[in-house]
Amino acid sequence: MLSITHLSKTYPGGVRALDGVTLDIGTGIFGLLGPNGAGKSTLMRTIAALQEPDQGSILWDGTDIVRYPHLVRQVLGYLPQDFGVYPKISAERLLDHMAVLKGLRDKKERRRQVDELLERTNLAWCRRQAVAQFSGGMRQRFGIAQALLGDPRLIIVDEPTAGLDPEERNRFHNLLGEIGENITIVLSTHIVEDVRRLCGKAAVMAGGKVLLEGRPDHLVEQLQGRVWRRSAARADLPQWRQRHRVLSDRLEAGRCFIRVLADHQPEAGFEPCPAHLEDAYFAALAAHEGEVAVCSAT
Numbered sequence: 001m002l003s004i005t006h007l008s009k010t011y012p013g014g015v016r017a018l019d020g021v022t023l024d025i026g027t028g029i030f031g032l033l034g035p036n037g038a039g040k041s042t043l044m045r046t047i048a049a050l051q052e053p054d055q056g057s058i059l060w061d062g063t064d065i066v067r068y069p070h071l072v073r074q075v076l077g078y079l080p081q082d083f084g085v086y087p088k089i090s091a092e093r094l095l096d097h098m099a100v101l102k103g104l105r106d107k108k109e110r111r112r113q114v115d116e117l118l119e120r121t122n123l124a125w126c127r128r129q130a131v132a133q134f135s136g137g138m139r140q141r142f143g144i145a146q147a148l149l150g151d152p153r154l155i156i157v158d159e160p161t162a163g164l165d166p167e168e169r170n171r172f173h174n175l176l177g178e179i180g181e182n183i184t185i186v187l188s189t190h191i192v193e194d195v196r197r198l199c200g201k202a203a204v205m206a207g208g209k210v211l212l213e214g215r216p217d218h219l220v221e222q223l224q225g226r227v228w229r230r231s232a233a234r235a236d237l238p239q240w241r242q243r244h245r246v247l248s249d250r251l252e253a254g255r256c257f258i259r260v261l262a263d264h265q266p267e268a269g270f271e272p273c274p275a276h277l278e279d280a281y282f283a284a285l286a287a288h289e290g291e292v293a294v295c296s297a298t
């Protein structure tokens with residue numbers, strides 16, 4: 001169990017990247033949703049003990065990992081947003097090298113883990129190929145293979161599916177789903193659909209704060225009966241936004257549709273529609289932006 005309490009971090013330039021984050025994260029896949037700059041990566045790096053918070057605590061099974069970072073490193077697998085440069089050595093050798101860095105000294109055991117992980121991530125067929133020549137999806141699967149070295153109990157995955165084609169994304173999801181049955185995975189993303197499919201629990205972050213937290217199906221349930229939809233001319237969008245709480249606008253088969261949050265039919269022409277997780281996400285962001293606007297106006 002990962003228990004995060006009142007975590008705050010302000011960077012030297014004055015950006016408050018984490019602002020009193022409190023979250024309890026158990027076994028399974030926990031999704032962290034939020035727009036660019038929400039503070040997701042800062043939170044992930046702090047959990048991974050790669051940087052320190054200014055305030056707050058993170059307990060892993062009751063142990064304070066801000067004070068004792070080596071304890072989380074022993075149980076952690078981390079797939080960062082970007083690995084940076086890939087050396088021109090084979091997947092097999094690179095994985096073996098990473099296993100050494102993770103402290104797997106026994107050569108036989110290392111071999112066993114490398115073989116098993118290449119198999120599990122469907123990379124055994126290209127084990128002698130340089131990772132530098134891998135496609136985006138293969139690199140992400142290699143990223144998961146290295147994160148799984150040493151049988152971690154906590155895995156942190158930062159925006160793993162950006163840039164993957166639908167097939168690779170699906171394959172990556174299945175792999176995460178398999179792994180996440182018995183351990184804790186914290187997955188950061190801005191793809192709402194990924195969270196709906198994969199995560200037992202999720203939180204929406206913006207401006208360093210947790211705006212919303214819970215099971216995706218519960219978050220959606222709370223909006224049922226309150227989401228309305230109608231077609232709208234693009235030019236009229238500003239007026240619709242002034243009159244109603246517009247959650248989103250999107251093109252469907254060439255026509256623009258708006259989705260509005262309201263307890264009753266907002267006006268003639270709107271039809272009720274089933275709520276989606278994306279509605280909960282946009283409703284939370286809109287409420288937060290409203291608060292920020294009110295704060296900055298006063």
Ligand SMILES: Nc1ncnc2c1ncn2[C@@H]1O[C@H](COP(=O)(O)OP(=O)(O)OP(=O)(O)O)[C@@H](O)[C@H]1O
Pocket residue numbers: 011012013015016017034035036037038039040041042043190
């Ligand atoms: N090392 C740093 N120094 C100064 N500011 C930083 C640093 N890292 C992040 N920030 C700022 O902190 C805020 C939160 O950034 P963070 O990368 O944690 O957000 P994010 O939700 O992961 O965003 P993205 O989805 O774009 O990766 C942003 O305003 C960012 O510009």
